[in-house]
Every structure is written in structure tokens, then in C-alpha cells.
């Protein structure tokens with residue numbers, strides 16, 4: 250069986266694997282990326298956050314992405330029962346990028362891997378990791394091609410960026426229950442033949458149809474729009490028929506968007522992903538680290554997935570680079586604690602969204618501009634900025650501000 254030796258083996262060529270590969274290649278390490286699919290391939294996760302722009306920029310992938318002219322995302326619109334809450338990323342507490350993109354991921358991820366390959370990164374497509382054996386920190390990974398042929402890669406480090414493939418969590422029994430409510434999602438793309446003119450046609454929107462159920466509308470610059478619902482698993486399952494019938498029925502829940510999408514053909518049979526939150530017992534071990542969805546996924550409501558994927562990837566890649574240069578690294582503090590800190594902040598926002606507290610703040614009539622700037626920075630992905638009270642005191646501040654908003658509402662009604 251053919252065997253290859255590398256410094257770092259990266260499993261998966263999504264945003265997480267691509268950013269890790271970009272960094273380690275730039276630093277001169279011998280790396281290999283193995284990817285189960287042939288690109289372009291569909292994957293969900295189309296609304297990005299400004300924070301991830303830093304990562305693409307740092308590893309030299311931004312120029313190629315820029316050239317694709319994806320739809321610019323300068324903020325986000327939330328709506329509920331005729332009330333509207335707009336966030337503008339240029340009005341946020343934390344310094345940094347104030348725009349990003351909303352992207353068809355097939356095209357976006359292919360742009361990343363094309364750019365990496367042009368730089369000389371070795372990416373093996375249609376190769377699936379099927380087994381991993383560790384001797385201390387040295388791993389031997391078995392890879393299967395589409396004809397069933399096996400080969401192995403020996404590596405000093407593995408970065409598992411396999412997304413919902415969750416290769417190492419499965420093989421090493423690392424899965425842990427998530428604290429996030431059991432939500433599922435159903436979604437597809439439509440080609441819009443009669444998109445509204447101007448901002449209305451391009452703005453990303455989250456339409457809240459009930460406390461735990463909401464619709465996303467994500468227009469792309471290629472004329473297609475992503476539509477999808479998220480809600481409690483049991484509720485989504487209660488809709489009759491196949492996935493097309495389910496989604497058609499659910500679209501009737503949105504007073505605002507029903508007419509816009511009525512009668513438009515779905516580009517593919519809507520996909521349903523059940524119980525989307527994922528977690529692990531540990532994010533690293535001897536000779537490996539988990540990044541992106543392979544490590545953790547909370548909920549789509551604040552579009553944190555790709556940003557978390559790239560933040561964890563670049564952090565892990567930097568630590569591995571240091572370790573391979575014989576510097577000492579404290580993985581617990583420098584990786585696990587750091588990443589969990591950001592996850593913890595997002596986790597509060599997700600949970601408080603579904604308790605209704607955050608919705609109370611978003612749709613409160615009396616807007617406080619300073620609070621809005623601070624929450625806006627969180628929604629832009631700057632969840633590691635401890636100068637932001639809504640990061641530092643996230644556990645109690647969201648609850649406290651919602652409580653005050655509720656009291657003010659009661660006093661005026």
C-alpha cells in the first residue's frame with residue numbers, strides 16, 4: 250500500500266481546512282489535504298461574518314475571493330410581526346472589518362481550493378479518511394479513493410476539519426451532547442426571476458415566524474437565493490409530505506416573503522438536517538486537533554459557523570507551527586480555553602435568542618445606540634473582544650437588558 254509522510258494532514262477542504270492549509274503552507278511545512286468530495290460541492294453555511302475576513306486575508310486567500318464579486322453583506326435584517334431590526338456592521342463596538350459576503354458555498358469553497366492549489370498546496374479530492382491509528386503523536390491515516398483503493402499518510406499532526414463528517418469525533422469516540430435546543434433545518438436555492446429592485450432584493454433577512462422558528466433569505470450575486478427554515482425538530486417533522494411539500498407549506502408562515510417566492514421552482518429537492526448542534530468532549534489530543542464543525546456547531550441563527558471554523562483553524566495552525574519549531578504550546582489554554590471562550594459567548598446569544606430575551610432587545614421600541622453597537626460587534630463575530638461588555642459579561646447582560654426592556658414595554662402599554 251502506498252504511504253506518504255507529511256508534517257500535517259488536514260482532513261476536509263471547507264473553509265476550516267483551507268485556512269489551516271493556507272497558513273501552514275505559507276510557513277513552509279509539508280502538508281496534505283484530503284477531501285472526500287469532488288469540488289464544487291454543495292454545503293450549507295452561506296452567510297459569513299466580518300471576523301472571518303481577517304483569516305482569509307492573513308493566509309492570502311482574500312484576493313481570489315474578492316475577484317468573485319460575491320454579494321456584499323454589510324449587516325443583517327431581523328423581522329418579526331411587522332417589526333424590523335437592522336444591524337449595520339459599520340456601527341459596531343469592535344474595530345475590524347465592517348462587511349463580508351453572502352455566498353453560494355459550492356463556488357466559494359472551490360475558489361478557496363483553486364487558490365490554494367495555485368499556490369502549490371497538495372489537495373487530494375475524492376479521497377475519504379476511513380481510519381486513523383496513533384502511536385504517541387504520530388498518526389497513520391488510511392484513505393480510500395472512489396475505486397476503493399487504500400493508501401496511508403503518516404503525519405506528525407492531524408487537523409480534523411471534516412465538518413459534519415466529524416471524522417475524529419467518530420473514530421475516537423469524542424462526541425458529547427450539545428446544550429443547544431434540538432433544532433433542525435430545511436432549505437433549498439431558488440432562481441429569482443423577479444427580484445425586488447435595490448437593497449430589498451439583496452439584503453440578508455431573518456424572518457421570525459414564532460419564538461423558535463425562523464426563515465432565512467440569503468440572496469446571492471449570481472441571481473439565486475437561499476431560503477431555509479430552522480425550528481424545533483418535532484415541529485419541522487410535523488409538516489406532511491416530501492421535503493418540497495414541507496418547505497412549500499412552511500413558506501406560507503412568512504407573511505412578508507410568501508409572495509416573493511411563491512411558485513418559484515426549487516433548484517434542488519430541499520435538504521433537511523436534523524438536530525444540528527454538535528459538541529465534543531475534547532478539542533485536541535496528542536497529535537491531533539479538531540477545528541470548525543468537527544469540533545462544535547451551535548445553531549445557524551447568528552451565522553457563526555464559518556467564522557468559528559476559520560478562527561479555530563488559524564489558531565490551531567499557528568500552534569502546530571510553533572510546536573513543529575520546538576516551541577512549547579499549552580493546548581488547554583491557548584486552544585481549548587480560547588476557542589471555548591468564543592463559543593461560550595455565541596452560545597449565550599443562541600440560547601437567549603430562543604428564550605426570547607434577545608428578541609425582546611432587538612425589537613424593543615426604545616433603541617439604545619451604545620448597546621446596539623456592542624451587540625452588533627458580537628453579531629459581526631468579534632466575540633473575543635473583552636472590551637465589549639456584551640462579550641465580557643454576556644452571561645448576565647443579555648438577561649438584564651431584556652428584563653429592563655420588558656419593564657419599559659409594560660410601563661408604556
Ligand code: FAD
Pocket residue numbers: 260261262263264265266283284285286292293294295296297298376377378379410411412413414415416434522525540541542543546549552553554555556558
Ligand atoms: P465543511 O465546510 O463542512 O467542510 C468539511 C469538508 O470535509 C467537506 O468538504 C467534506 O466533504 C469533508 N469531509 C467530510 N468527511 C470526510 C472524510 N471522511 N474524509 C475526507 N474529507 C471529509 N455557518 C455560517 O457561517 N453561516 C450560515 O449562514 C450558516 N448556516 C447554516 C445553516 C444550517 C442549516 C447548518 C446545519 C449550518 C449552517 N452553518 C452556517 C454552519 C456551516 O455549515 C459550517 O459551520 C461550516 O461549513 C463549517 O466549515 P468546516 O470547514 O468546518 O466544514
